[in-house]
Amino acid sequence: MRKTQWFSFRNLFHKPSLTSSMKPRPVNAYSFVPFSPFVMLDPTILTIGGIVLAVALIEWLLDRWGVMDLADQFEKVMRFILPVTFYGALFYFFATFMF
Structure with missing residues (x-):
């Protein structure tokens, strides 16, 4: 059988705790902009x-x-192809960009 511990209402809310009930967790830090200029050397982008x-x-x-x-x-012909190619390459670049 467990031993029960009794607290009065006043002691429970007005007595400061000496130990923290939350344990510190390790924080994983990630870079939000992992950009390298060598990403632009993608063969597809260079071919286009x-x-x-x-x-x-x-x-x-x-x-x-x-x-x-x-x-x-x-x-x-190029008045149509150039914008389509540019936006297609931009979409391809961000679709294959590893975050």
Whole structure:
């Protein structure tokens, strides 16, 4: 049989406890921004960037050579492809970024 300990109401709430009832826990600290510049060397991101730069260079060369019609067609296509490629690469970067 257990021994019961009695406290009066006044002693229970007005007497300060000498020992803390909470035990300290170890705190795990994590970095919220584990960013390294080498993350940008992802082969997929580099391939997409290389293709976009190559098409821009081709458009510049066609414009320089005087083939305006073909350069204008490239410009119309790139006006749609560049934003789609940028937002797609941005989405891919954050989807594969390890937090």
